[in-house]
Amino acid sequence: MGKIDLVLLHPPSLYDFRKEPVMYGPISDVVPSTPIFEMYPIGFASLSEYLERNGLRVRIINVALKMLKSKGFDVPKMIQRLRPIAFGLDLHWMAHVQGCLALAEEIKRIHPHIPVILGGFSASYYYEELLRDYPQVDFIIRGDSTEVPLLELIRCLKEEKAISHIPNLTWRDEGGQTHSNPITYVPETLDDITIDYRHIMQKAWRYRDPMGYEPFSNWFMYPVTAVFTCRGCRYNCKTCGGSATTFHRVVNRQRPAFRDPLLLARDILDIRNHLKAPIMIIGDIFQPGDEYGLKLLSALKGKGIKNQVAFEFFVPPSREKLERISEAIPNFNLEISPESHDVTVRKAFGRPYDNSALEEMVENAIDLGCKRIDLFFMTGLPRQTFQSVLDIVNYCRHLLESYGKSRRLIPFISPLAPFLDPGSPVFENPERYGYKLFYRSVEEHRLAMLSPSWKYALNYETKWMTRDEIVYGTYEAGLRLNRLKAEFALIDAKTALATEKRIKDAVSLMRRIDEITHIEDPDRRNREMTELGLHINRLNMSTVCEKRELEWPTHWIRMNPLRVFKTLFMRLQPNIFERE
Ligand code: B12
Ligand code: SF4
Numbered sequence: 001m002g003k004i005d006l007v008l009l010h011p012p013s014l015y016d017f018r019k020e021p022v023m024y025g026p027i028s029d030v031v032p033s034t035p036i037f038e039m040y041p042i043g044f045a046s047l048s049e050y051l052e053r054n055g056l057r058v059r060i061i062n063v064a065l066k067m068l069k070s071k072g073f074d075v076p077k078m079i080q081r082l083r084p085i086a087f088g089l090d091l092h093w094m095a096h097v098q099g100c101l102a103l104a105e106e107i108k109r110i111h112p113h114i115p116v117i118l119g120g121f122s123a124s125y126y127y128e129e130l131l132r133d134y135p136q137v138d139f140i141i142r143g144d145s146t147e148v149p150l151l152e153l154i155r156c157l158k159e160e161k162a163i164s165h166i167p168n169l170t171w172r173d174e175g176g177q178t179h180s181n182p183i184t185y186v187p188e189t190l191d192d193i194t195i196d197y198r199h200i201m202q203k204a205w206r207y208r209d210p211m212g213y214e215p216f217s218n219w220f221m222y223p224v225t226a227v228f229t230c231r232g233c234r235y236n237c238k239t240c241g242g243s244a245t246t247f248h249r250v251v252n253r254q255r256p257a258f259r260d261p262l263l264l265a266r267d268i269l270d271i272r273n274h275l276k277a278p279i280m281i282i283g284d285i286f287q288p289g290d291e292y293g294l295k296l297l298s299a300l301k302g303k304g305i306k307n308q309v310a311f312e313f314f315v316p317p318s319r320e321k322l323e324r325i326s327e328a329i330p331n332f333n334l335e336i337s338p339e340s341h342d343v344t345v346r347k348a349f350g351r352p353y354d355n356s357a358l359e360e361m362v363e364n365a366i367d368l369g370c371k372r373i374d375l376f377f378m379t380g381l382p383r384q385t386f387q388s389v390l391d392i393v394n395y396c397r398h399l400l401e402s403y404g405k406s407r408r409l410i411p412f413i414s415p416l417a418p419f420l421d422p423g424s425p426v427f428e429n430p431e432r433y434g435y436k437l438f439y440r441s442v443e444e445h446r447l448a449m450l451s452p453s454w455k456y457a458l459n460y461e462t463k464w465m466t467r468d469e470i471v472y473g474t475y476e477a478g479l480r481l482n483r484l485k486a487e488f489a490l491i492d493a494k495t496a497l498a499t500e501k502r503i504k505d506a507v508s509l510m511r512r513i514d515e516i517t518h519i520e521d522p523d524r525r526n527r528e529m530t531e532l533g534l535h536i537n538r539l540n541m542s543t544v545c546e547k548r549e550l551e552w553p554t555h556w557i558r559m560n561p562l563r564v565f566k567t568l569f570m571r572l573q574p575n576i577f578e579r580e
Contacts, residue, residue: 004084005056005154008047010040012064013095013418014449015102018071021533023513025454025506026474026543027095027417030376032216032224032550038064039216041092041120042226043146045200046193050147052203056154059084060203061212063103068217075103079110085158086139087111088150091130092120094241094419097442098449104136115139115157119146121241124183125250125422127170129442131178140170143183144231144251147193183252190231190259197225197271222551223275227267229283229292232256235314237350238382238433241421250423258288265299271307278308278333278552286317294324301328308371308552310335315353316361319368326368333552334365337376340384341395348382348433355395362403372552373409375399379474380416382426382433385464389413389473393480404488412545413481415474419445420460434463452529453513471510478544479503485549495546506543509535 013036014022024035033039040062048058059082066073087107091100104116115138123130124142131137141149149168156163163171167185172178204213214220232253236243247253259267264281271279285293310333311325325332336358340346343354365373377392396411403409419439420426426433439445439459451457455471465473479500486496512532519525 003057004059004082005158006051006058006086006088006150007082007084008040008044008058008060008088008090009103010038010044010060010062010064010090011096011099011103012036012038012067013093013099015099017099018067020450021529021536022451023453023506023509023536025417025471025510026414026478027454029544030412030414030550032222032547034068034217036064036068037093037095038062038068040064041090042195042215042228043092043120044090045195045197047088047147047150048203049194049196049199051151051154052199054151056151058203059207059209059212060200061209062214064099065214065217066211069211076106076110079107083111084114085154086115086117088117088119090120091118091123091126094122094422094445095449097122098446101134101136101442101446104134108136117141117150117153119150121250122422125241126442127180128178131170131172133443138172141168142170142251143168143185144247144253145185145187145190145193145257148187149185186252186254186257188255188257190228190257191263194263195226195228195267197274201274218547223277224280224552225271225275225277226280226282227264227271228259229264229281229285230256230258230287233283234287235350236425239349239380239416239420239424239426241424241427243350243424245425246421246423249428256287258292261285261292261296262299265296268300268305268309269303272303272305276307278310280310280312280335282312284312284314286321287314290321293321297324297328305329306331308333310374310552312336313361315351316357319360319364322361322364322368322370326370330369331371332369333372333374334361334370335374335376336361337378339376339378340381340388341377341392342384342388345381345384345388359399359402362399362409366403366406366408370408374550375409375411377411377413378416379413379477380420380458380460380462380465380470382435382462383464384462386469386473389465389477390480393477393484396481397484400484400488400490404490407488407490410485410490410549411481412549413474413477414544415454415458415470417454417470418449418457418459426460430460435460436462452517453510455510455514456517472507474544475503475507475510482544491546491549495548499544499546502543505535 017036028035044060048060051058089100089104107116117139118137119141123140127140127142149166152166167181168183170180200213204210232247233242233244236245268279285296308331309329312335338358339349362373379389426435430437437460439448448457455467458467461467482496482499485491516525516528
């Protein structure tokens with residue numbers, strides 16, 4: 001096996017999560033990951049494919065997942081065995097700040113001369129501070145599209161050439177001085193990059209390391225895949241670190257870059273050929289305009305796609321659009337995040353529609369045979385009070401009474417946690433939006449991740465809700481929603497009972513942690529926290545709902561074995577875009 005040029009490592013949110021008793025709470029309940037946030041950025045796949053297409057050798061290792069799956073997995077030993085030209089770590093989600101910096105430190109301890117490169121949204125936001133205060137970081141490549149600058153950097157490191165011309169790059173010179181080139185590499189389309197699951201399968205086979213490439217725990221049992229319509233967003237949701245203004249400010253993107261709808265259709269068909277599992281289309285297909293979405297749907301129509309396909313919408317689509325979807329994809333599913341039942345809260349957050357538009361969408365979708373509609377509500381929003389959080393559940397009752405018979409409407413509730421997104425409109429101007437920020441710097445966030453519970457990690461509270469109210473309001477609403485789901489047979493009695501018990505246990509543990517944090521003697525405080533640790537670990541993976549509740553139905557044979565075999569043992573054609 002040739003020398004590897006770049007090893008991309010995905011860290012856990014908290015490096016020592018196997019030792020430290022931390023009560024993470026429901027911070028990851030509505031995503032496939034556990035609170036370790038073991039899912040690597042999907043951008044790893046496009047980085048790997050692009051660099052390999054240009055002659056470099058890249059390996060992805062999901063360190064977080066390996067640590068999660070095996071208590072004995074030895075990270076230093078793994079690092080010792082690797083000697084690439086450079087290591088790349090994602091500091092994309094701020095929740096990984098502690099784990100990312102600790103992993104980088106471990107790499108530097110073992111291989112002081114191998115460069116460590118960071119990338120991702122949070123690294124792009126905090127680039128100056130990261131390079132100034134953390135010697136374990138050598139380079140940061142900023143931006144939402146780093147394929148080209150990363151290729152250039154690895155080539156220059158390999159050939160020992162100067163790097164100062166590389167766009168989007170921040171680095172430290174030999175005298176310790178930090179330099180930053182502006183973000184000038186901002187592609188206008190996504191047509192030259194690809195998320196190709198065949199590439200991932202081939203590399204997992206090349207390194208005999210399926211777990212290293214596994215996106216999240218249990219992926220082989222439930223191999224949900226994603227295709228991307230865009231990088232960037234046209235909307236400006238106030239707490240979102242992926243909003244139009246944040247993209248502009250942090251990664252110099254003036255407008256979203258979209259993937260050609262015909263290439264997107266091809267991505268979907270490629271997945272259909274290999275996997276019988278669900279496909280999630282990330283980004284509202286009508287965001288770039290109706291023409292884009294309709295072009296995609298016509299390219300998919302008549303292709304016999306049997307996979308469950310999930311569409312996410314930022315605003316409820318009309319009946320006409322739903323009809324086009326149902327004609328193209330028989331097993332279609334919808335996801336939408338009204339955030340709150342209260343239209344004042346929803347609009348203050350930045351979602352421009354009322355409940356009648358939402359309900360009309362639900363009614364039409366059910367009528368047109370939609371397999372499932374997921375509704376996501378959130379706590380910690382502008383103008384949202386404790387009572388307003390509880391009222392979300394009353395609204396869900398109204399929805400289920402009206403549309404619940406089909407058992408296709410599934411509401412979820414989760415907190416805006418662990419952090420308000422850096423760079424989001426609220427993060428930049430908290431007072432203007434009624435927020436109070438507890439942490440701003442990298443170091444404050446890093447230390448926050450070591451807090452004994454998610455209440456203390458939470459980097460904000462609002463004029464309308466204290467941290468306590470956000471935390472206990474989320475649990476109370478979760479408890480009531482769980483009962484409602486059981487009443488409307490969305491979950492079975494056993495699941496409902498188990499979730500109810502978990503929520504109640506979580507609340508009493510949170511209260512116990514609150515008491516322990518008030519103990520003045522540090523030895524006693526640590527001892528009592530350690531004793532609590534065992535109970536905490538049991539509750540940590542999901543709280544207010546179960547991971548299974550998020551799953552779209554899937555075929556019991558989830559792969560197409562012949563196609564997978566062919567992919568593993570045949571070379572991908574060099575120009576993947578000219579292949580039929
Ligand atoms: C799709 C999505 C998801 C998917 C994840 C898909 C995935 N595996 O990447 C799901 C739904 C699972 C998800 C979950 C979460 N998400 Co999310 N997500 C998004 C969304 C909508 C789009 C992301 C996207 O388009 N990526 C584009 C892909 C192709 O690129 P990429 O993966 O970002 O990688 C590129 C660059 O970032 C960079 N890069 C990344 N890593 C590295 C590493 C190196 C070395 C280099 C050089 C470059 C580099 O280069 C890549 C390629 O050019 C954004 C909002 C938005 N408008 O962007 C939020 C967003 C990224 N998510 C966010 C958050 C907070 C989360 C959660 C923490 C929420 C939670 N509490 O559960 C979790 C974390 C899950 C985990 N890691 O386990 C925030 C992040 C804010 C921040 N700075 O921390 C965002 C900005 C907005 C939001 N609030 O939703 N998310
Ligand atoms: S939350 Fe709003 S701003 Fe952020 S990605 Fe979704 S639609 Fe865009």
